Amino acid sequence: MAEESLFHEPIGLLPQQKSYDGVLFPIVLSPNPTHPTTVDLTEAIKANRTYIDTLLHRSGAILFRGFPVSSASDFNDVVESSGYEDFSYGVGGAGSRTKVVGRVYTANEAPPHQHIPFHHEMSHSPVFPSKLFFFCEVEPGKGGETCIALSHVIYERMEQKHPKFVQEMEEKGLIYSRVVGDESDHSSPVGRSWKEVFMTEDKTVAEERAAKLGMKLEWMESAVRVIIGPKPGFIYDEIKKHKIWFNGVVGRFEDKLNNDPSKAVLFSDGTPLPADVSDDCSKIFDEECVALQWRQGDVLLLDNLAVLHSRRPLITLPRRVLASFCK
Known part of the structure; x- marks a missing residue:
């Protein structure tokens, strides 16, 4: 029996599934219904690591649906079974979790009514996870979808829509700034205090750690402004030979400390981005994304370079999605 026969690629299980150049996005894997015993996801992944890596490289996203994964501990076993090295969510991470x-964390703990924009995990840092796992422990009633989109598709469409902006972004790079408080604010998607972000209460140590991440700190009363960059707005994928959209152009969070979202992202020379760029990019994301309606037990594996993700507001509680990060 071929190892791949532990998995089944069902048709129509995910109606919003897309296809790019004949490759499904995301690829959906469920237990093979003809297998004589219950298919354990951890064992199936262990037996099919090369197969999983090939699918992930091809599509950028794999949804495992219908497997008996019911708890955070089960999910941790799934992550361990992948063989991917742990990426600890430590210094520099802004999300509340x-x-x-x-190896399991809560997904962003921002209030459920808030929208979390499309992003690559820790793209502002020189070191970021290469792969992400998500797990639905408690299925949401309504809303709360995790949306995913292919980075190179977003880049290509933005280059068509705003060629001058994309050229300028590539030439200049981007600078990001956000204000981080002395105390954590769990009402914000980026609400970790600077003490949590840099894992110290010493301002000098915080500055040293920030500098290693390419960040500059400007101290304010009861807060600090974190300036990141200049950073390129794209990354060239040497293997797939295309550019990917790797930036925070649409990263407008509901954050009371950052009272002027228009200054959150600037060109490296300090000039503002064209007013229509962020809105147009958001529209393209809406058109190209797959909005994953979680089912209890779902496990989602993402290539963090190839795929951006976001969270839609939750309309009906509860919802509990967990996350894990891999090198």
Whole structure:
């Protein structure tokens, strides 16, 4: 029996699934219904690591649906079974999250009514995870979809829509700034205090750690402005030979400390981005994304370079999605 026979690629299980050049996005894997026993996801992944890597490289996203994964501990076992090295969510991470067990964290703990814009995990840092796992422990009633989009598709469409902007972005690079408080604010998607972000209460140590991440700190009363960059707005994928959209142009968070979102992202020379760029990019994301309606037990594996993700507001509680990060 071929190892791949532990998995089944069902048709129509995910109606919003897309296809690019004949490759499905995301690829959906479920237990093979003809297998004589219950298919354990951890064992299936262990037996098919090369197969999984090939699918992930091809599509950028794999949804495992219908497997008996019910708890954070189960999810941690799934992550361990992948063989991917752990990426600890430590210095530099701005998202509010809590460690649950092993390599598992809560997904962003921002209030459920808030929209979390499209982003690559920790794209502002020189070191970021290469792969992400998400797990639905509690299925949401309504809303709360995790949306995913292919980075190179977004780049190509933005280059068609705003060629002058994309050229200028490539030539100049981008600078990001956000204000981080002395105390954590869990009402914000980027609400970790500077003490949590840099894992110290010493301002000098914080500045040293920030500098290693390419960040500059400007101290304010009861807060600090974190300036990141200049950073390129794209990355060239040497293997797939295309450019990917790797920036925070649409990263407008509801954050009371950052009272002027228009200054959150600037060209490296300090000039503002064209007024229509962010809105047009958001529209392209809406057109190209797959909005994943979570089912309890779902496990989603993403290539963090190839795919951006976001969260839609939750209309009906509860919802509990967990995350894990891999090198």
